Amino acid sequence: MEDTVTDTLGAHAAIDPAPWEALVTTALLGTDRRTPPPEVLAASPAAGDPAVALLDAAAVHTVRRRAGLLPAVAAARPEPAPRDDRPALPEPARHRLEQLLADRAAPSSGGRRGVAPDLTELLPQWLSTAGEQGFRAPSALLPALLDAARARTDLRPRTLAFAGARGLWLARFNPDWRFALRGTAGGGAVLPELSAMDEVRALWEEGLFTERVALLAAVRAEDPARGLELLTGTWPTERAEDRLMFLDTLRTGLSPEDEPFLERTLADRSRNVRTAAAELLSALPQSALAGRMARRAASCVGPDHGGAGAGIAVEAPHECDADMQRDGVTPTPPTGRGKRSWWLGQLVEAAPLATWTRRFAGRAPEEIVGLPVADGWREELHAAWCRAAVRQADAAWSRALLGPPGIPPESGPGTASLAERARLLETLPADERGRWVAEFIAAHGLSEAFQLLGVCSVPWPEPLGRAVVDALGTARAGGSYPWSFSGVMGLAERCLHPSAADRLEPLTADHPIGAEGAPAGAGGYWAEAFQRLVSTLRLREAMHRELTGSAP
Known part of the structure; x- marks a missing residue:
């Protein structure tokens, strides 16, 4: 039929x-x-x-x-993938990477985490260590690596550096991976010898965006003047978003030689580019823009001669004229902000911090920050000084604005904002940063320390690790539940030195909480959380040994 x-x-x-x-x-x-x-x-x-x-x-x-389907015309075969002469991963490390990538794709149980480590959160650390050791990515795992980086933007720089030129080559064949060709500066691009002028010029004029950013960063690191020459040669034809990324590379080797170009860029047609140029110029204390901003800020902030003692008087700007806007001052404030306080904050943020030492008769930053501020301008002025200290990476002013870690944030000398304190801490040396946060935790506990812990170097230095473990033990003894500290526990799994596992072992026991009235089940939950922490630390130690041949 x-x-x-x-x-x-x-x-x-x-x-x-x-x-x-x-x-x-x-x-x-x-x-x-x-x-x-x-x-x-x-x-x-x-x-x-x-x-x-x-x-x-x-x-x-x-x-x-x-x-009736006609055969298609055969397309040209793609160029072979470039060579990658980096050494291959040791076999145990390769198996570990497969395990980490497979766990990333596994469905979530949606319930309690149990005592097993969260392998997804260990992938960034594995990639960092593999990159430091100079290994190449296994070709068979490149698709899974690119998929992981597509799903998590925080993985992209490390993934693309590990994937190398072969990762970029492969990304051209899948639209889902186009982020690798454009979204991350550098990311494994193959660069010519920087002494080969013709090849450098050809790549700069014809390369993919990610290759051009990597090239400019490399040239800038070796010869800032030559990097600036490359950039200025094609600047008028670049797209606004590309100009913004290219400007960011000037932070490397930023010097007075860059000032004429940045001054011209203040007239760029893109507001974001103008703002970035102004920020770079304000990081050059001797630049003309820094001088202009210093004069404007000093006319608004100065010694209070009318009070009973030494203090600070503030007279915020009454207008935002065209010259101020050209120098990067945004005239329209965010919703809820007054115009005058908005303009004042931008002027003080962009002024060299040395301005205030001169303005206040040679006083040190600690003395200036401690002066009373008239008419309720203290919070606004100190917040602007915080931003200036971060922009100018001035550790002395950061210390003054942070104050002693034992003082409650709301009564400190600089700022009560934990976000601002975290940014100030980033300007300090790593060891000093760790000590400061350790003392903060010892004085105030863990409830307000999460943001501060996030800016500390990994693995945490010994005083900081000890302070966190002690504080977690105190929280357990006080009858709290571990999920009240889930953020800190997650950081501890990734940031504690693996050697802390031995000190944590006694806390894995399931025993009743000693505090009167503590919930009966809290001890079991804490034991589970500490068992997971210990197993994660031991796994990190094993990962490190697989990649380096030695314990961390």
Whole structure:
């Protein structure tokens, strides 16, 4: 019967075929809502059943479409993937990477975490260590690595550096991986020898965006003047978003030689580019812009001669003129901010911090920050000084604005904002940063320390690790539940030195909480959390040994 149907429908279709689109539409709507065309019904042996007739016609058209398909013209074979001469991963490390990538794709249980380590959160650390050791990524795992980086933007710089030129080559064949070609500066691009002028110029003028950013950063690191020359040669033809990324590379080797170009960039057609240029110029204390901002800020902030003692008087700007806007001052404040305080904050942030030592008769930063500020301007002024200290990476002013770690944040000398304190801490040396946060935790506990812990070097230095472990033990003894400290526990799994596992071992025991009235189940939850922490630290130690051949 099938031959009869095929012959009948095929002969009819050769004379007057029913369009494929009409068949699809009828199937989507249903034969009870749309009757197949009469020629379809007439051609089918099952003409009394519209659904069967429709399927018969679809089968014939499918065969005809396939039979009539012409072979495509063979595309040109892609260029082979570039060589990667970095050493291969040790076999245990390769297996570990497969395990980490497989766990990333595994569905979440949605319940309690149990005592097993969260492998997903260990992938960034594994990639960092593999990159430091100079290993190349296994070719077979490149797709999974690119998928992981597509899902998590924080993985992209390390993943693309590890994937290398082969990762970029592969990313060209999958639109889902286009971020690798554009979204991350550098990311494994193959660069010519910087002494090969013609090759450098050709890559700069014809390369992919990520390759051009990597090239500019490399040239800038070796010869800042030559890097600036590359950038200025094509600057007028670059897109606004590209100009913004290229400007960021000038932070490397930033010097007075960059000032004329940055001054011209203050007139750029993109507001974001103008703002970035102004920020770079304000980081050059001797630049003309820094001088202009210093004069404006000093006219608004100075010694208070009318009070009973030494203090600070503030008179915020009454307008934001064209010259201020050209120098990067944004005239329109965010919702809820007053215009004058908004303009004042920008002026003080952009002024060299040395301005205030001169303005206040040679006082040290600690003395200036400790002066009373008239008319309620203290919070605004200190917040602007915090931003200036971060922008200018001034450790002395950061220390003054942070104050002693034992003082409650709300009564400290600089700022009560933990976010601002975290940014100030980043300007301090790593060891000093760790000691400061350790003393903060010892004085105030863990409840307000999460943001501060996030800016400390990894692994945490010994005093900081000890302070965190002691504070967690105190929280357990006080009857709290561990999920009140889940953020800190997560950081501890990634940031504690693996050697802390031995000190944590006694806390893995499931025993009743000693505090009167503590919930009966808290001890079990804490034991589970500490068991997971210990197993994660031991796994990190094993990962490090697999990649380096030694314990961390």
